[in-house]
Amino acid sequence: xxxxxxxxxxxxxxxxxxxxxxxxxPTRVSEKTRQxxxxxxxxxxxxxxxxxxxxxxxxxxAILALLPDLGNPFFSVILSGIELxxxxxxMDLLVADSRATERTGRSVFNHLHxxxxxxxxxxxxxxxxxxxxxxxxPDVAERVVFACEWMADGDFPYVRSDNRxxxxxxxxxxxxxxxxxxxxxxxxxDNILTEEREAGVREALAKHGLDxxxxxxGGHDFTLEAxxxxxxWIAGLSPRPTAVICTSDxxxxxxxxxxxxxxxxxxxxxxxVGFDDIASAAYVTPSLTTIRQDRIGLGRAAAQVMLKxxxxxxxxxxxxxxxxxxxxxxxxxxxxxx
Amino acid sequence: xxxxxxxxxxxxxxxxxxxxxxxxxPTRVSEKTRQxxxxxxxxxxxxxxxxxxxxxxxxxxAILALLPDLGNPFFSVILSGIELxxxxxxMDLLVADSRATERTGRSVFNHLHxxxxxxxxxxxxxxxxxxxxxxxxPDVAERVVFACEWMADGDFPYVRSDNRxxxxxxxxxxxxxxxxxxxxxxxxxDNILTEEREAGVREALAKHGLDxxxxxxGGHDFTLEAxxxxxxWIAGLSPRPTAVICTSDxxxxxxxxxxxxxxxxxxxxxxxVGFDDIASAAYVTPSLTTIRQDRIGLGRAAAQVMLKxxxxxxxxxxxxxxxxxxxxxxxxxxxxxx
DNA sequence: CTGAAAGCGCTTACAG
DNA sequence: CTGAAAGCGCTTACAG
Numbered sequence: 001x002x003x004x005x006x007x008x009x010x011x012x013x014x015x016x017x018x019x020x021x022x023x024x025x026p027t028r029v030s031e032k033t034r035q036x037x038x039x040x041x042x043x044x045x046x047x048x049x050x051x052x053x054x055x056x057x058x059x060x061x062a063i064l065a066l067l068p069d070l071g072n073p074f075f076s077v078i079l080s081g082i083e084l085x086x087x088x089x090x091m092d093l094l095v096a097d098s099r100a101t102e103r104t105g106r107s108v109f110n111h112l113h114x115x116x117x118x119x120x121x122x123x124x125x126x127x128x129x130x131x132x133x134x135x136x137x138p139d140v141a142e143r144v145v146f147a148c149e150w151m152a153d154g155d156f157p158y159v160r161s162d163n164r165x166x167x168x169x170x171x172x173x174x175x176x177x178x179x180x181x182x183x184x185x186x187x188x189x190d191n192i193l194t195e196e197r198e199a200g201v202r203e204a205l206a207k208h209g210l211d212x213x214x215x216x217x218g219g220h221d222f223t224l225e226a227x228x229x230x231x232x233w234i235a236g237l238s239p240r241p242t243a244v245i246c247t248s249d250x251x252x253x254x255x256x257x258x259x260x261x262x263x264x265x266x267x268x269x270x271x272x273v274g275f276d277d278i279a280s281a282a283y284v285t286p287s288l289t290t291i292r293q294d295r296i297g298l299g300r301a302a303a304q305v306m307l308k309x310x311x312x313x314x315x316x317x318x319x320x321x322x323x324x325x326x327x328x329x330x331x332x333x334x335x336x337x338x
Numbered sequence: 339x340x341x342x343x344x345x346x347x348x349x350x351x352x353x354x355x356x357x358x359x360x361x362x363x364p365t366r367v368s369e370k371t372r373q374x375x376x377x378x379x380x381x382x383x384x385x386x387x388x389x390x391x392x393x394x395x396x397x398x399x400a401i402l403a404l405l406p407d408l409g410n411p412f413f414s415v416i417l418s419g420i421e422l423x424x425x426x427x428x429m430d431l432l433v434a435d436s437r438a439t440e441r442t443g444r445s446v447f448n449h450l451h452x453x454x455x456x457x458x459x460x461x462x463x464x465x466x467x468x469x470x471x472x473x474x475x476p477d478v479a480e481r482v483v484f485a486c487e488w489m490a491d492g493d494f495p496y497v498r499s500d501n502r503x504x505x506x507x508x509x510x511x512x513x514x515x516x517x518x519x520x521x522x523x524x525x526x527x528d529n530i531l532t533e534e535r536e537a538g539v540r541e542a543l544a545k546h547g548l549d550x551x552x553x554x555x556g557g558h559d560f561t562l563e564a565x566x567x568x569x570x571w572i573a574g575l576s577p578r579p580t581a582v583i584c585t586s587d588x589x590x591x592x593x594x595x596x597x598x599x600x601x602x603x604x605x606x607x608x609x610x611v612g613f614d615d616i617a618s619a620a621y622v623t624p625s626l627t628t629i630r631q632d633r634i635g636l637g638r639a640a641a642q643v644m645l646k647x648x649x650x651x652x653x654x655x656x657x658x659x660x661x662x663x664x665x666x667x668x669x670x671x672x673x674x675x676x
Numbered sequence: 677c678t679g680a681a682a683g684c685g686c687t688t689a690c691a692g
Numbered sequence: 693c694t695g696a697a698a699g700c701g702c703t704t705a706c707a708g
Binding site for chain 3: 342343355386387391392394
């Protein structure tokens with residue numbers, strides 16, 4: 001059917017070895033032969049068969065991005081950052097949803113075992129027990145990089161945002177505005193991002209001589225729904241906190257929606273700070289003050305660390321990387337009403 | 339390094355052929371041998387090398403999803419639908435950003451030519467000239483399915499929403515509310531979705547004895563920014579239309595934000611209808627009336643059509659599929675002020 | 677600079 | 693039910 005290296009060799013009157021060299025390492029072939037071969041290659045639209053090459057080279061030239069939820073739009077920008085970087089190195093990107101995969105009973109690292117990919121960028125910080133067991137195997141471990149999320153007890157290369165710093169930024173901003181009764185909305189239980197951001201919030205609060213009592217901590221997920229539900233709780237608190245720090249923009253947007261439905265105004269009655277700076281944060285009403293994560297940068301860096309880890313490109317160096325975050329001041333925060 | 343079928347064969351005391359059969363077609367091996375082999379397989383954690391299998395079988399067991407913009411969150415849910423379906427059939431999912439790929443000078447169908455994937459689900463209805471030329475080649479054409487978007491002049495299997503019907507639904511809703519001066523906000527020039535939705539709007543308008551003059555048509559992109567910018571134009575129109583139909587929720591959300599900044603109220607001054615029903619549509623203020631697309635269904639259907647096309651699973655049957663859309667009535671639309 | 681040959685790890689007619 | 697052997701399409705020491 002499709003033309004192979006053998007055909008090209010025959011037509012060009014050389015061996016397959018020479019064709020292969022002309023394609024992979026042109027300097028090892030005379031200019032004249034190379035040109036003749038390339039002409040034949042062009043004319044017949046020959047492309048190296050990736051499976052044959054991978055089998056022979058023992059290298060897949062592909063990376064798997066493992067997401068906790070492929071449908072979550074938060075990841076799309078990160079994914080595009082990963083792809084941008086991989087493309088520059090001629091590597092392909094496979095994606096899989098770790099939760100959906102577990103449902104099938106297959107291992108999330110199957111791609112690695114089957115040599116389909118050279119490494120996996122794991123964006124899921126809470127793998128199942130089965131996955132954790134596999135992560136303990138050296139031949140899996142040495143091919144994994146964590147991005148965004150990570151395992152508290154693991155020792156893997158990683159790329160992440162400065163989550164603590166982000167929590168602190170939110171606090172400094174609110175305290176600077178005059179707030180001293182601040183609530184905090186968590187993400188899912190055991191999620192490392194939630195824990196880090198909360199730690200950052202507590203540290204910064206302490207620096208200002210404030211604290212975060214248990215009665216001011218709520219939330220259970222990163223979603224719009226969770227934020228919306230939390231509005232009922234916040235609205236019912238007495239005294240009501242004058243500001244809420246949310247661990248995601250989705251929570252914040254859901255929360256603002258819920259507060260409004262209860263007749264509460266943002267920022268007049270309650271200031272709200274998000275986390276992430278997703279695209280719509282600037283366009284909701286009021287526009288959302290939030291902690292910006294550089295998601296493209298996160299994706300690119302994750303791919304870079306991965307490529308280093310598996311020995312593509314530069315020599316292996318720093319295999320961890322924490323990206324700075326920044327405060328985006330918009331209209332969902334204001335000084336508390338006197 | 340890693341254990342191969344040869345090792346398993348040796349340890350089990352059978353030929354590699356028998357191991358292969360035990361793994362792929364257990365009925366062709368005696369129960370006893372099979373069990374013995376499986377035990378060895380389990381114990382040594384053997385996995386079939388995917389490149390060797392693909393090379394031999396001439397099948398990649400993988401599909402490429404080609405998106406116009408990997409970073410656009412609209413696609414994430416579709417992608418998860420595709421993955422769900424592929425997973426059920428043991429197929430892997432590769433993703434690539436068509437615009438980013440073109441930037442590198444490589445062909446977007448390279449994966450197909452290199453046999454890395456068995457087919458490509460194309461979500462980009464406006465391929466470059468180079469890509470169109472390749473789509474004309476039979477061996478490419480027979481492995482492509484369009485999803486969501488498509489080429490007006492192509493004849494490919496496809497999966498799409500009922501875009502015309504969606505346009506009509508929006509009109510019927512607004513006219514039912516009493517609107518008779520309706521504006522329309524387009525997406526990018528030449529985008530087929532925009533054209534279809536506009537056609538649906540015009541047809542429905544005509545049915546009600548109304549029309550859509552050029553002076554009531556604006557917009558140039560599906561983005562939040564484009565919607566925000568359009569607010570200036572809408573606000574400046576005299577007389578001002580009492581309702582606006584947007585070709586995406588992003589446009590609608592951007593528009594509402596811009597209108598509010600100009601002191602206009604939605605829906606009191608202007609009713610707004612979106613298209614897509616993205617997750618945040620229900621949580622913006624006011625919540626957005628929109629045309630819902632079943633994105634998970636779109637993704638699943640696209641994968642199903644693809645699998646049929648390349649002969650996996652069921653016999654090939656209907657290779658086109660138009661999914662119904664539905665009106666989600668929320669708070670961004672109301673009767674026009676008298 | 678070039679070629680002959682081995683081999684990457686599988687699967688599958690073909691025989692028995 | 694099982695095995696020996698060919699071959700999928702490459703790449704790469706090894707020789708010359």
